Amino acid sequence: MDTDEFRKFGKIAIDYLANYLDTIRQRTVLPDVEPGYLQKCLPESAPQTGEHWSEIFAELEKFVVPGLTHWHSPSFHAYIPTANSFAGIVGELMMAGIGGITTTWDSNPASVELELKMMDWLVKMLNLPEHFLNTSDGMGGGCIQNSASESTLLALQTAKRRLMDLSKEDTLGQKLVAYTSDQSNSSVEKAALLASIVIRLLPTDTNGCLRGEVLKKSINEDKEKGFVPCCVIATFGTTGICSFDNVEELAEICRSESIWLHIDAAYAGTALVCPEYRYLMRGIDKVDSFNFNPHKWMRVNSDCSALWFKDTTYVEKLTSCEKVGSNPDDIPNIHLWQIPNCRRFRALKLWFVLRIQGVEGLRAHVRKQVGLANYFVELVKSDERFEVCTSNLGVITFRLKGPDGPTKLLLDKIREGRKIFVMPYCHLNKFMIRFVVCSSFTEKPDIDNSWRHIEDLANNIEYSKEEYINPVLRTASMKDEIRRRN
Amino acid sequence: MDTDEFRKFGKIAIDYLANYLDTIRQRTVLPDVEPGYLQKCLPESAPQTGEHWSEIFAELEKFVVPGLTHWHSPSFHAYIPTANSFAGIVGELMMAGIGGITTTWDSNPASVELELKMMDWLVKMLNLPEHFLNTSDGMGGGCIQNSASESTLLALQTAKRRLMDLSKEDTLGQKLVAYTSDQSNSSVEKAALLASIVIRLLPTDTNGCLRGEVLKKSINEDKEKGFVPCCVIATFGTTGICSFDNVEELAEICRSESIWLHIDAAYAGTALVCPEYRYLMRGIDKVDSFNFNPHKWMRVNSDCSALWFKDTTYVEKLTSCEKVGSNPDDIPNIHLWQIPNCRRFRALKLWFVLRIQGVEGLRAHVRKQVGLANYFVELVKSDERFEVCTSNLGVITFRLKGPDGPTKLLLDKIREGRKIFVMPYCHLNKFMIRFVVCSSFTEKPDIDNSWRHIEDLANNIEYSKEEYINPVLRTASMKDEIRRRN
Numbered sequence: 001m002d003t004d005e006f007r008k009f010g011k012i013a014i015d016y017l018a019n020y021l022d023t024i025r026q027r028t029v030l031p032d033v034e035p036g037y038l039q040k041c042l043p044e045s046a047p048q049t050g051e052h053w054s055e056i057f058a059e060l061e062k063f064v065v066p067g068l069t070h071w072h073s074p075s076f077h078a079y080i081p082t083a084n085s086f087a088g089i090v091g092e093l094m095m096a097g098i099g100g101i102t103t104t105w106d107s108n109p110a111s112v113e114l115e116l117k118m119m120d121w122l123v124k125m126l127n128l129p130e131h132f133l134n135t136s137d138g139m140g141g142g143c144i145q146n147s148a149s150e151s152t153l154l155a156l157q158t159a160k161r162r163l164m165d166l167s168k169e170d171t172l173g174q175k176l177v178a179y180t181s182d183q184s185n186s187s188v189e190k191a192a193l194l195a196s197i198v199i200r201l202l203p204t205d206t207n208g209c210l211r212g213e214v215l216k217k218s219i220n221e222d223k224e225k226g227f228v229p230c231c232v233i234a235t236f237g238t239t240g241i242c243s244f245d246n247v248e249e250l251a252e253i254c255r256s257e258s259i260w261l262h263i264d265a266a267y268a269g270t271a272l273v274c275p276e277y278r279y280l281m282r283g284i285d286k287v288d289s290f291n292f293n294p295h296k297w298m299r300v301n302s303d304c305s306a307l308w309f310k311d312t313t314y315v316e317k318l319t320s321c322e323k324v325g326s327n328p329d330d331i332p333n334i335h336l337w338q339i340p341n342c343r344r345f346r347a348l349k350l351w352f353v354l355r356i357q358g359v360e361g362l363r364a365h366v367r368k369q370v371g372l373a374n375y376f377v378e379l380v381k382s383d384e385r386f387e388v389c390t391s392n393l394g395v396i397t398f399r400l401k402g403p404d405g406p407t408k409l410l411l412d413k414i415r416e417g418r419k420i421f422v423m424p425y426c427h428l429n430k431f432m433i434r435f436v437v438c439s440s441f442t443e444k445p446d447i448d449n450s451w452r453h454i455e456d457l458a459n460n461i462e463y464s465k466e467e468y469i470n471p472v473l474r475t476a477s478m479k480d481e482i483r484r485r486n
Numbered sequence: 487m488d489t490d491e492f493r494k495f496g497k498i499a500i501d502y503l504a505n506y507l508d509t510i511r512q513r514t515v516l517p518d519v520e521p522g523y524l525q526k527c528l529p530e531s532a533p534q535t536g537e538h539w540s541e542i543f544a545e546l547e548k549f550v551v552p553g554l555t556h557w558h559s560p561s562f563h564a565y566i567p568t569a570n571s572f573a574g575i576v577g578e579l580m581m582a583g584i585g586g587i588t589t590t591w592d593s594n595p596a597s598v599e600l601e602l603k604m605m606d607w608l609v610k611m612l613n614l615p616e617h618f619l620n621t622s623d624g625m626g627g628g629c630i631q632n633s634a635s636e637s638t639l640l641a642l643q644t645a646k647r648r649l650m651d652l653s654k655e656d657t658l659g660q661k662l663v664a665y666t667s668d669q670s671n672s673s674v675e676k677a678a679l680l681a682s683i684v685i686r687l688l689p690t691d692t693n694g695c696l697r698g699e700v701l702k703k704s705i706n707e708d709k710e711k712g713f714v715p716c717c718v719i720a721t722f723g724t725t726g727i728c729s730f731d732n733v734e735e736l737a738e739i740c741r742s743e744s745i746w747l748h749i750d751a752a753y754a755g756t757a758l759v760c761p762e763y764r765y766l767m768r769g770i771d772k773v774d775s776f777n778f779n780p781h782k783w784m785r786v787n788s789d790c791s792a793l794w795f796k797d798t799t800y801v802e803k804l805t806s807c808e809k810v811g812s813n814p815d816d817i818p819n820i821h822l823w824q825i826p827n828c829r830r831f832r833a834l835k836l837w838f839v840l841r842i843q844g845v846e847g848l849r850a851h852v853r854k855q856v857g858l859a860n861y862f863v864e865l866v867k868s869d870e871r872f873e874v875c876t877s878n879l880g881v882i883t884f885r886l887k888g889p890d891g892p893t894k895l896l897l898d899k900i901r902e903g904r905k906i907f908v909m910p911y912c913h914l915n916k917f918m919i920r921f922v923v924c925s926s927f928t929e930k931p932d933i934d935n936s937w938r939h940i941e942d943l944a945n946n947i948e949y950s951k952e953e954y955i956n957p958v959l960r961t962a963s964m965k966d967e968i969r970r971r972n
Contacts, residue, residue: 001571001572001573001842003504003507003508003572004504005572006500006503006504006507006572006575006576007500007501007504009572009576010496010497010500010503010504010572010575010576010579011496011497011500013576013579013580013583014492014493014496014497014500014579015493016580016583017492017496017579017580017583017584018489018490018492018493018496020583020584021489021492021583022489031595031596033595033596035591035595035813035814035815035816035817036599036816036817037595037599038595038596038599038600038603039599039602039603039621042600042603044606044610045607045610045611046607046608046610046611046840046841046844046845047840047841047844047845048844048845048846049844049845049846049847050841050842050843050844050846050847051841051842051844052842053573053576053838053842055841056837056838056841056842060580063596064596064600064834065596066596067595067596067599068584068586068594068595068596068597069586069592069593069594069595070586071585071586071587071594072585072586079593082585082586082587084585085487086487086489086491086492086495086496087487087539088582089492089496089579089582089583089585090492090495090496090499090539092578092579092581092582093496093499093500093503093575093578093579093582094499094502094503094546095578096574096575096578096579096787097499097502097503097506097507097575098503098506098554099557099558099568099570099575099787099788100554100555100556100557100558100568101557101568101788105521106555107555107565108554108555108557109517109519109521109523109524109553109554109555110517110519110524110549110550110551110552110553110554111554113522113523113524113525113553114524114528114550116525117524117525117528120530121531121532122532124530124531124532125531125532135525146632146826147826147827147828148826149825149826149827149828150825150826153825157680157682160682174660185809185827186807186808186809186810186827187826187827189807189808189809190805190807190810190825190827193804193805193807194643194804194805194825196643196646196682301582301585302585302587302828302830303830318679318680319676319679319680321672321675321676321679322672322675323671323672323675324672324676327521328521329521330521330522331521331522339635339636339639339676339680339825340632340633340635340636340673341633341635341671341672341673341676342633342635342788344788344789348550351542352539352542354532354533355532355533355536355537355541355542356487356536356537356538356539356542357536358532358533358534358535358536358537359532359533359534359535360534360535360536361535361536
């Protein structure tokens with residue numbers, strides 16, 4: 001293929017995507033396919049000789065798209081928003097086309113420097129502590145990671161390395177313990193498994209918030225048993241109900257116990273672009289590392305996860321080895337602040353989005369999504385059969401009043417219909433439906449449609465009296481369902 | 487921005503990239519910028535209000551591109567090839583536009599199934615053992631990772647988990663030791679640091695190959711000291727001189743000692759698409775995990791790293807936790823075979839490349855690059871001042887005959903000129919220049935140009951007699967140089 005052919009191919013792709021996104025409302029959000037459907041459609045082996053690109057678009061529409069979950073459909077209310085914007089799409093295209101990867105500054109100066117600058121722009125936009133700036137006098141700084149999972153893993157391993165350095169004890173590694181809340185994302189538990197650190201999933205209060213006294217109690221118990229507290233991973237906006245741990249209380253304890261405090265703000269971190277949400281982040285000046293994903297709510301297409309360290313000394317100690325080079329003076333060694341050796345030119349994508357959206361554009365996006373969520377809350381409240389359980393920053397849980405049975409049946413009906421995608425959630429021993437405003441294409445009529453669909457199905461629920469009276473009857477299978485869907 | 491505007495924006499980006507790649511030969515491969523140059527050009531903060539996309543292209547060309555290393559320039563002969571193809575670029579664009587991410591099958595059925603299928607296509611294309619097929623009867627299988635770094639880390643941690651499971655000893659973690667060669671990539675050492683496992687960088691033979699007897703000796707020494715051998719990371723195509731460890735010998739020892747054997751074939755794995763290179767891979771049926779990067783030599787733009795396990799039981803044990811769901815029967819849990827929780831739809835990009843290139847197209851690409859490298863070898867040999875030190879699969883080292891001084895001066899001149907990008911290398915106590923055919927745009931006249939440039943500079947080298955006689959004089963600074971450039 002030459003560049004003339006690439007021009008045609010690329011422009012057809014742009015048109016395909018424009019059409020796909022223009023018509024996304026007309027596609028059923030959840031696919032109607034059986035496990036293994038695609039295995040049967042596609043050939044067993046790669047073609048021997050190359051095919052023309054035009055053939056691929058036909059098969060994409062015929063075989064692949066029918067099996068897609070349409071994550072950017074306004075009827076997608078599951079998980080948490082996954083960013084998308086035209087600026088992000090074109091940014092990703094430009095990254096791929098310019099290509100190349102980056103290790104040290106020498107390998108790609110503009111890539112390293114744009115990343116340093118973009119991370120500083122984010123610090124200022126979110127009003128994060130100045131010691132996170134790459135241009136700060138101290139040892140703080142940040143760079144782009146692939147995911148919050150990797151950011152948490154890196155924070156845990158850095159915390160471990162720091163303690164191992166401080167201690168003379170050879171067997172310390174066996175005794176390290178980390179803490180997070182029972183509401184934290186599964187990636188935190190997975191990171192602890194990967195870092196070979198015991199993790200405690202501590203109980204939260206009725207608001208889903210991890211409080212200082214709970215942490216303190218657990219630390220004391222562990223110390224009595226001979227464990228060595230190493231790291232606390234607090235969540236700023238949990239995946240379940242978007243609850244917020246009390247960072248100020250946790251930070252105080254971490255400081256007095258010399259424990260690393262990492263904040264996972266994967267989704268809700270973006271809200272800090274709006275001054276009205278910054279009160280949620282009290283204590284952030286005391287945390288050791290902070291991570292949020294512009295690829296969730298900040299319109300930067302995946303992947304783009306931002307991680308800062310208050311002091312990068314320990315992560316550099318963790319990852320420095322004989323064969324890895326260093327940057328010129330005054331250029332931070334961001335290649336040492338990550339798990340892989342190389343990085344894509346993700347700063348370019350971030351630059352595209354931040355410039356095309358602007359700070360006000362991103363604020364408007366957050367406020368619009370929260371506004372739509374609040375509108376949904378009003379709709380739920382207007383139907384007296386329902387109750388709203390929680391509503392935080394675009395993440396809502398609600399249920400039919402009374403025992404769990406009817407809500408479970410309603411969720412089954414919703415999932416069978418495939419017209420909207422919502423998730424189950426259990427909190428305070430109640431079964432709920434979890435509804436999130438995810439797509440950036442969502443408008444008020446979309447919320448009306450989703451709610452009307454839920455109400456219609458609720459009108460037609462038939463459930464046996466037994467099930468109504470004995471709400472635990474279906475609990476086992478629903479637990480499986482929750483696990484399977486998460 | 488609406489979709490009409492996106493169509494314009496996206497198509498301008500396609501044209502920009504077509505022009506960039508069409509004119510890449512006219513750009514000096516290495517940028518002429520000082521550290522910190524971009525920090526001074528760009529504003530201190532993100533813009534308050536959004537800007538029009540057309541403004542970005544102007545600043546991209548004005549500020550960013552002058553600081554880029556042009557990785558796809560035919561004058562780029564450093565590191566190792568980083569894949570690029572029009573199919574890969576458009577594939578990346580389509581991934582971004584369709585968007586969404588994937589965890590379990592439920593979250594995105596087509597994404598999971600296309601990945602399973604593409605990994606099986608790769609197994610067949612490379613003639614890898616059938617037990618790696620996702621459709622095999624056993625527990626083997628593979629999925630796409632972000633990087634070889636992460637693949638190595640995951641293999642190491644899986645090996646660790648396996649031994650911890652087999653042992654009853656609590657303090658085992660402190661005694662684990664892994665082995666790799668002194669020629670392996672720095673990411674292996676970094677992975678060991680991250681996995682808290684001691685690593686031995688074992689000496690290789692004169693061909694840069696790790697042999698069984700060296701491994702055996704080191705294992706015995708470690709066992710006597712009370713260490714527990716856990717994992718061997720063998721390299722199939724080292725970064726330095728593209729040497730190949732003796733997998734058959736290493737596999738025999740690993741089997742008898744019950745040690746995990748991982749293969750890092752990041753670059754050279756792609757060569758297995760050509761039957762004539764498969765002899766290099768004797769013993770592969772006995773390895774526990776195998777990784778290569780289609781994003782290096784297989785024309786799939788970064789990132790796309792393929793990792794297979796002979797038995798996925800241990801990696802699933804490593805990463806499974808309470809909150810993570812599982813797939814329907816018959817669909818492997820590939821979300822448990824990776825560090826992060828979520829994955830991008832990279833299978834789509836791989837599908838685009840494999841279909842548009844076809845197996846024969848990829849074979850032709852490998853053969854063309856190797857052919858161009860061999861042509862360069864002939865050019866070097868035709869000048870009697872020079873000697874070729876090594877030449878393996880597109881990776882060449884050469885030097886001026888005699889002591890190191892002149893070669894060091896020549897490299898300095900080449901780097902100062904910025905017209906071609908080559909790296910230093912030290913092997914068997916000799917200083918060499920490392921030359922790789924990286925860009926897929928490279929043609930014979932490009933090789934001629936690069937060689938003519940080197941010869942011209944060699945003609946003009948002035949070096950003091952002292953330096954010629956005492957080749958170690960500049961060694962210290964060149965070691966720093968090698969470290970800095972790697």
